[in-house]
Structure formats: structure tokens, C-alpha cells
Amino acid sequence: MDKSSPSAPAPSQSDAAPGIPERRRYIRDTEENRREALIQAAQSLVAEGGMQAATVRAIAARAGVTPGLIRHYFNSKDELLRTAYVALMDGMTDTGEDALSAVGTAPDERLAAFIAATLRPPVLDPRAAGLWAGYLHQVQSDPGLLARHESSYLRFRDRLQQLIADLGRDVPPARLRSEAIACNATLDGLWLEGSILTNHFAPGELIVIGLRSVGAILGVDLMGFDTFIPEIGIHQSQEGK
Amino acid sequence: MDKSSPSAPAPSQSDAAPGIPERRRYIRDTEENRREALIQAAQSLVAEGGMQAATVRAIAARAGVTPGLIRHYFNSKDELLRTAYVALMDGMTDTGEDALSAVGTAPDERLAAFIAATLRPPVLDPRAAGLWAGYLHQVQSDPGLLARHESSYLRFRDRLQQLIADLGRDVPPARLRSEAIACNATLDGLWLEGSILTNHFAPGELIVIGLRSVGAILGVDLMGFDTFIPEIGIHQSQEGK
DNA sequence: TGATCAATTATACGAGCGAAGAATTGCACA
DNA sequence: TGTGCAATTCTTCGCTCGTATAATTGATCA
Numbered sequence: 001m002d003k004s005s006p007s008a009p010a011p012s013q014s015d016a017a018p019g020i021p022e023r024r025r026y027i028r029d030t031e032e033n034r035r036e037a038l039i040q041a042a043q044s045l046v047a048e049g050g051m052q053a054a055t056v057r058a059i060a061a062r063a064g065v066t067p068g069l070i071r072h073y074f075n076s077k078d079e080l081l082r083t084a085y086v087a088l089m090d091g092m093t094d095t096g097e098d099a100l101s102a103v104g105t106a107p108d109e110r111l112a113a114f115i116a117a118t119l120r121p122p123v124l125d126p127r128a129a130g131l132w133a134g135y136l137h138q139v140q141s142d143p144g145l146l147a148r149h150e151s152s153y154l155r156f157r158d159r160l161q162q163l164i165a166d167l168g169r170d171v172p173p174a175r176l177r178s179e180a181i182a183c184n185a186t187l188d189g190l191w192l193e194g195s196i197l198t199n200h201f202a203p204g205e206l207i208v209i210g211l212r213s214v215g216a217i218l219g220v221d222l223m224g225f226d227t228f229i230p231e232i233g234i235h236q237s238q239e240g241k
Numbered sequence: 242m243d244k245s246s247p248s249a250p251a252p253s254q255s256d257a258a259p260g261i262p263e264r265r266r267y268i269r270d271t272e273e274n275r276r277e278a279l280i281q282a283a284q285s286l287v288a289e290g291g292m293q294a295a296t297v298r299a300i301a302a303r304a305g306v307t308p309g310l311i312r313h314y315f316n317s318k319d320e321l322l323r324t325a326y327v328a329l330m331d332g333m334t335d336t337g338e339d340a341l342s343a344v345g346t347a348p349d350e351r352l353a354a355f356i357a358a359t360l361r362p363p364v365l366d367p368r369a370a371g372l373w374a375g376y377l378h379q380v381q382s383d384p385g386l387l388a389r390h391e392s393s394y395l396r397f398r399d400r401l402q403q404l405i406a407d408l409g410r411d412v413p414p415a416r417l418r419s420e421a422i423a424c425n426a427t428l429d430g431l432w433l434e435g436s437i438l439t440n441h442f443a444p445g446e447l448i449v450i451g452l453r454s455v456g457a458i459l460g461v462d463l464m465g466f467d468t469f470i471p472e473i474g475i476h477q478s479q480e481g482k
Numbered sequence: 483t484g485a486t487c488a489a490t491t492a493t494a495c496g497a498g499c500g501a502a503g504a505a506t507t508g509c510a511c512a
Numbered sequence: 513t514g515t516g517c518a519a520t521t522c523t524t525c526g527c528t529c530g531t532a533t534a535a536t537t538g539a540t541c542a
Contacts, residue, residue, distance in 0.1 A: 026507045026520055034519090050378035052293045056500060066521050067500090077500065130381070133374040136437075137291035140371070153438075178446070182454040185430030186423065192433070193426055196377075197394075205419070213423040216457045267490055267537045275489090297530060307491050308530090318530065 024066060035073055035083075037063040042084040047130035051138065054081065085135050085145060088128075089152040095123050096159065107166040112222045114163055115214055116229045118187050119194065119206045129195035157184045167220060183214045204231025265307060276314055276324075278304040283325040288371035292379065295322065326376050326386060330393040336364055337400065348407040353463045355404055356455055357470045359428050360435065360447045370436035398425045408461060424455045445472025 041062035045054040056077050060067040074080040099117030103110055117123065139145045161180035171179070187210060194206045207229060215222040282303035286295040297318050301308040315321040340358030344351055358364060380386045402421035412420070428451060435447045448470060456463040 023506075024521060028508065028519060031519095048378070049382070050292055050375075052291075053378075055498080057498085068502090068522075069520060071501070072519070130378060133377040134291075136374040137289070137294075137371060140437075141290070150438075178450050178453075181434070181442075182427065182431075182450045185434055185450075186427040186454065187430070188433060189426030189428070189430035190423075192429060193422070196381075197391075201422075209419050209423050209426075212419075213427065213458050216460070217454050219457070264536075265491060269489060269538070272489095296528080298528085309492075309533090310490060312531070313489070 031073070034063075034065070034069065037065070038070060038073060038080060039084045039087055042080055043088060043131055044127070046081075046084070046134040047127040050130075050134045051081075054134075081138070082142070082145060085139070086148055088131060088135075089148060092123060092128075093152055093155055096156065107163065107168065108220055108222060109225055111163045111167065111214070112211055112225045112229065114160070115187065115210045115222070116207045116231070119190055119210045120231065124191055124194050124206070126195055126198050129192055157181070160184055160187075164218060167218065169219065179218060182217050186210065186213050186217070204229075207231050272314070275304075275306070275310065278306070279311060279314060279321060280325045280328055283321055284329060284372060285368070287322070287325070287375040288368040291371070291375045292322075295375075322379070323383070323386060326380070327389055329372060329376075330389060333364060333369075334393055334396055337397065348404065348409065349461055349463060350466055352404045352408065352455070353452055353466045353470065355401070356428065356451045356463070357448050357472070360431055360451045361472065365432055365435050365447070367436055367439050370433055398422070401425055401428075405459060408459065410460070420459060423458050427451065427454050427458070445470075448472050 038059060041059045042054055044062060045058055054077075056067045056070050059077075059080070060070055070077060070080060074083065096114065096117060099113050100110060103113040135145075139149045157180055160183055161176060164179055164183065165176055190206050190210050190213075194201055208223075208231075211222040211225075211229075279300060282300045283295055285303060286299055297308045297311050300318075300321070301311055311318060311321060315324065337355065337358060340354050341351060344354040376386075380390045398421055401424055402417060405420055405424065406417055431447050431451050431454075435442055449464075449472075452463040452466075452470075
């Protein structure tokens with residue numbers, strides 16, 4: 001398993017004479033493609049192996065470029081990682097908005113759609129939890145990232161609280177806040193368990209549980225939207241009632 | 242900010258002549274104390290800065306010893322980190338058991354006590370979430386740790402499911418499982434948010450929310466145990482019923 | 483009291499890290 | 513068709529990492 005020559009890079013097996021290392025083929029691409037590839041590569045590596053796995057060499061290899069290119073597009077490895085995190089957050093909040101724009105105006109239906117969108121791909125994703133965990137410490141120690149994180153978190157919770165308020169029940173404002181916290185926690189918990197213990201749950205199971213739990217917390221019935229939530233029906237029957 | 246002499250360790254300012262580095266004072270201690278100190282140091286560092294912050298040198302420094310000692314008590318740094326994780330898991334499950342042994346036999350009271358114990362220190366701890374996140378990837382890639390993790394997780398959820406079953410309501414078994422998943426998710430979510438956004442919540446707030454939410458999901462009232470849960474009363478009133 | 487030995491510290495090594503800058507390459511435009 | 517220049521690769525540097533092992537220290541016991 002030892003390299004033959006001690007210091008020369010291993011040449012790939014093409015036509016080159018031994019001892020003369022090949023230069024990697026030079027391929028141009030657009031700035032957008034390169035940035036996107038680097039961000040994707042960084043996210044994958046963090047999701048799979050944590051911050052420690054995202055070295056400049058590993059990121060470059062996965063993106064199909066050489067390490068030096070990272071610092072051509074980003075001032076430092078840290079800047080790339082920050083950019084990747086922001087891109088992640090923006091992507092996740094956008095998904096929530098999309099789900100809402102796709103359904104009608106009935107408040108309970110909209111809430112149900114929002115919950116379902118949170119508990120299915122691409123939000124419910126084994127990679128996502130790994131990414132989230134990998135960034136946790138960095139977020140807590142970097143003021144810029146922390147601000148971005150909190151705004152993203154509160155945006156989600158506020159959106160949820162608004163949907164709850166739109167139900168039109170008669171509850172005082174303070175109660176509304178704690179309901180939003182509770183529902184948010186339930187969705188977070190289901191999202192987390194579904195993302196980590198991927199194959200402990202059947203496809204639509206978490207959505208059903210989420211709808212029933214949030215419905216119970218709020219005192220409304222969210223289970224009547226089979227039409228809009230295709231996963232439902234698979235596992236609902238086997239539980240009775 | 243540059244060291245004066247390039248290769249000599251900086252001597253602490255006591256009586257030594259310049260250029261002659263002092264040897265650290267030799268202090269003996271019991272094996273148990275050393276192991277405990279190293280495990281504690283490793284946990285703190287992982288909790289604060291993630292896996293990457295837990296280097297042998299940093300761990301040794303925090304434990305008040307020199308790096309070499311780590312490999313005197315553990316075969317490798319990885320073994321120390323594994324040991325620290327197992328110790329963490331054992332500690333947390335033990336806390337749950339303790340909470341249960343301290344209350345009476347009424348099923349709803351026991352469930353309420355269990356929930357409250359989950360949502361207050363030492364389980365609810367800013368460090369805990371950081372630790373958990375730091376270990377996530379290591380757990381997923383190390384079969385031994387994964388087994389330990391899953392058994393610990395399922396032990397918690399089974400305990401919760403048992404407490405729910407003891408309520409004596411008339412629900413089919415499959416429904417019981419999904420209720421346990423839902424309650425567990427709610428507690429996880431509250432625990433996580435409380436641990437990360439420490440000062441967004443008043444002391445007993447999360448406990449009240451947890452009791453009310455789980456109660457709503459299960460269709461029982463868990464809010465009647467002020468006597469056993471001292472935090473309640475502080476924030477219950479301000480929300481109106 | 484002095485020899486022994488485990489506990490502890492100190493030193494050294496090779497590997498991999500992020501960063502910096504020099505060396506190449508192919509495209510755009512004259 | 514050639515030339516300038518940005519995009520990309522390559523090389524190198526200083527640093528820190530985990531590990532290995534040698535050197536020291538203080539308690540134990542004959």
C-alpha cells in the first residue's frame with residue numbers, strides 16, 4: 001500500500017512516462033457553476049462527517065476541482081462554509097413558502113399543508129440534520145451566522161404562529177405564543193427523528209402524526225385533507241380510529 | 242505577539258533562569274479522578290466547540306494534565322471520546338429514572354413528573370445540545386456508538402410509552418406507538434429549543450408548555466400538579482386559562 | 483534509607499491542515 | 513493568427529494534529 005516514489009504525485013494510468021506527473025486537465029466553467037459546486041460539496045461533506053470532514057482538499061475533490069480554486073472564489077475556507085450555511089437556510093425557508101402558495105385559502109387547510117411540507121423531503125432529509133448539527137457550534141460562536149440563524153428560526157415560528165392565529169379560535173395572545181412554541185417544537189422533534197432514524201418510520205407516518213399532534217394541541221381537526229396530502233391513507237388505517 | 246526564542250517552551254514566570262524551561266510540577270492522583278477529569282474536559286470542549294475543539298492538547302490542558310497522560314489512561318483519543326459519550330448517555334437516562342422514583346403511583350402524576358424532569362436542568366442544559374450535536378456524526382459512523390445510542394433512545398421512548406399506557410385510556414396498541422412518537426418529538430423539540438435559545442424562555446415556561454402539549458395529544462389533563470413541580474405558577478397565570 | 487516501579491511529564495515525528503503565491507492553460511478579442 | 517488575461521492548477525510554507533517513546537518524579541516497601 002506504499003507509494004512507489006516518495007514525493008511525486010501518483011500519475012493516473014494513461015500514457016505518461018513514469019516519474020513525470022501528469023497535470024490535471026484544465027477545464028473552464030462559469031463562476032456560478034463553480035460556486036454552486038463548491039457550496040454543494042461543502043454541504044455534503046459537513047452533512048456526512050461534520051465540520052472536521054470539510055477540509056479544503058476534500059471539498060475541492062468532491063467539487064471536481066483543485067484546492068486552490070476555493071480561495072479563488074472565496075476569501076477563505078470559512079467564508080465558503082458561511083456561504084454554504086446561508087444558502088441552506090434560505091433554501092429551507094423558501095420551501096415552506098412554496099408549500100403555502102400551492103394551496104387554497106382555508107386556514108386549516110393551509111396549516112395542514114405547511115405541516116406536511118415540513119415533514120417530507122426535501123425538508124425532511126437525512127442530510128439536513130447532519131448539516132444542522134455540523135453547523136451548530138459555528139453558528140453559536142459567529143455573530144453574523146447567529147443573527148442569520150435566529151432570523152430564519154423566528155421567521156419559521158412566526159409564520160407558524162400566523163397560520164395558527166388565522167384559525168380564528170378565541171385565545172389570548174400569550175396563549176398563542178406558547179401554542180406556536182409547542183407546535184414548532186413538535187415539528188422540530190418529528191423532523192429531527194425522521195431525519196436521523198430515517199428507516200424507523202413509514203413514508204407518510206410522520207405527517208399523520210404531525211397533523212394529529214398539532215391538531216390536538218390547538219384543538220382543531222387537521223386530518224381531513226387526504227386530497228392535498230398524498231402520503232396520508234397509507235398508514236392511517238392500521239391504527240384504528 | 243511573537244515568541245522570543247523559536248523552539249523553547251515559554252517558561253512560566255517564577256525563579257527559573259531564562260532559557261531553561263521549567264518542568265511542570267509532578268502531581269499524583271487516583272486513576273478514577275484522572276479518568277473523570279479527562280472525560281469531563283472532553284465533554285466540555287465538545288459541547289462548546291464541537292468535535293474539532295476536542296484536541297488532545299486542549300483536553301489535557303482543561304483537565305490540568307499534560308497530553309501524554311491521555312494515552313496512559315486511554316488507548317487513543319477516540320477511545321476517550323467514546324467513553325465520554327457513553328458516560329453522557331448513561332447519565333441522562335439515570336436522571337429520568339430518578340425523577341420517577343421520587344413521585345407516587347398515580348399514572349398521570351408520574352407522567353407529569355417525567356416530563357418536568359426532561360425539561361429542566363440537568364437534562365435541559367445548554368451544554369447538552371452542543372454535546373449531542375458534536376457527537377451526531379461520530380455516532381452515525383461508529384457501529385458501537387450507534388447501538389448504544391439507539392438503545393438509549395428507545396429506552397427513553399419505551400419508558401414514555403409505558404407511562405402513557407399506564408394512563409389506562411382505551412386506545413389500540415398502534416395508536417399508542419404513534420402517541421409515544423409524538424410526545425417524544427414534542428419533548429425533544431422543547432428540550433432542543435430550550436437548550437439552544439437558553440434565554441428566550443422563562444424558567445418554568447417550557448415545562449408548562451410540555452405538560453399542556455403532551456396532555457392535549459393524549460387527551461388528559463397534566464396541569465394539576467403544582468405541588469410537585471415548583472416552576473409552575475410563575476408563568477401559568479399570565480396566559481389566561 | 484535506598485531501590486523499585488507506576489504515574490506523569492517532555493520531546494520528537496510524520497501526516498494533514500489552511501493559506502499563499504508562482505506556474506500553467508485556454509478563451510476572447512484584436 | 514497571435515496576444516493578453518482571467519481561470520485553474522501546482523508547489524510550498526508554517527502550523528497543529530495524534531501518536532510514540534524517552535526522561536523524570538514521588539510514593540511504596542524491604
